[in-house]
Amino acid sequence: MDASRPVVRANALTKRYGAIAAVDGVSFAVNQGECFGFLGPNGAGKTTTMKMVYCVLPPTSGDLHVLDMDVRAHARDIKARIGVVTQDNTLDSALSVRENLMIFARYFDLPWGEAGRRADELLDFVALGDRAKDKVEQLSGGMRRRLMVARALVPRPDMLILDEPTTGLDPQARQLTWEKLRQLKRTGVTQILTTHYMEEAAALCDRIVIMDQGRIAAEGAPAALVRAHVGREVVELRGIGADGPGRAVLERVLKAAGDLAEAHEVHTDFLLIYTTDGEGLLHRIREQGLDVEAATLRRATLEDVFLKLTGRMLRE
């Protein structure tokens, strides 16, 4: 395959359920060798988009090419060359850790001998070599997730699709999973992932899209998105908000900040001010002798972009 052509090309991709569009005309391209992230609140359409890419859901309309093949005509050929880590663990509880990989290898038509060799090699890669004979139930959550990753690697895929690879894992397990994914990326495996964790997207992804209500709200490199949407720094002022005693102070704080505030968000009990000069802004507020319960200056993160673009309403 031509390395300069995108591995995934989606154009006006749509999935409808009756009147509801779960994915509403999204277009994106994933390049060879990159890690591409989908962020978005629950119900934004991330998983539906993934399922269309790994060919278990047919699109309602629009174009979708994976590895230069149309998903509508070449599902089996595409699936033979990609690895999928679904949101739920789908391991066989009746089988041992090693057998899980061997049986999966058979689905890709690998002979038993080769299936066994590949199982051993992948178990070593995800640091589960000493658990080969255990049943899946004996594994911790992090181990099961790593086994899912190992299983996705069985066909030596050109592309790996990971739907929330580290949700529910403890920090150690998450770090180890990230390390393995970065290691794979160095070997040239293209990755597409969805996540709720901004630090995960920042740590792994070259480019991300933020989805909301079936559409793409923003696209770009994580750092560039932060710069473009929220600037460099954030001053967070606790106790000043739309409710309570801080309310009186709100107007005066914003006035003091003046042109140093590029944008701001008022919440019930705190205020966020986006700025490129946080020190200067804090200095001005102190000069005015304003009664601020707690002020923090921090770097702007992807989470700020995310919340700014998708709002703070709970999505369930």
Next chain:
Amino acid sequence: MVLFSPKGAFLFWQRNAFIFRRIFPESLAFNFLEPVIYLLAMGLGLGAYISTIAGLPYVVFVATGLVSTTAMFGATLECTYNAYVQMYYEKAYDAVITTPLGVEDVVVGEILWGATRSVFYGTAFLIVITVFGIVRSPLALLIPVLFMISGLMFSVIAMIFTAVTPSIDYFSFYLAVFITPMFMFSGVFFPLDALPAWVSTAAWLTPLSHVVNLSRALALGTPQVRHLWDLVWMLAVTAALFPVPIALMRRRLIK
């Protein structure tokens, strides 16, 4: 679309066979236990009151029919409870359809496995009644082939129900409304020709009656031309229904 890949179906069948291998010795032991209990109960219990039926010792009459119901249960339990657990609780189907296999292959593989279990269960029973001297003809060697066909038939029917059932609790409904009446009124325990004509007409419409006719004829060495119709009936129904569970399961899993 109901096109499946024979290779894909075989690979899913192989997965089930691989898992079954673990529990093989135990489950086979139970397969032998069940017919022995039936034979003791029917032969010693009822057989003490009923000496002959349709010109046969009662135990011979019952055993040559029961062998078919054992095969039926093998396919039915596999394609109802076991298949549902794999699909819904274990999410095995969700895993498999991310590989080159499709939903169609999974469904056909499951049906083939149901038929395979049917042959195991039925043949275990057949061996036991052969040891007890009930089988009278070498034509009985064809009975496992019969169970492959009837196993496919019962697996297809069970998979149709599995594809539409709202929850695992509804399988008891399937057993109570479909399987148990069939078990009772397919000529296993008493000949149907003694009953009002409409009963035997109704029985002719049930799948099990044809399997019982054939298994008894083969075990006793008394096949006649009319038994060909039983075979044709089974093949026709199986072929006609075969695409249905595939289409329904696609609708259930691909949303």
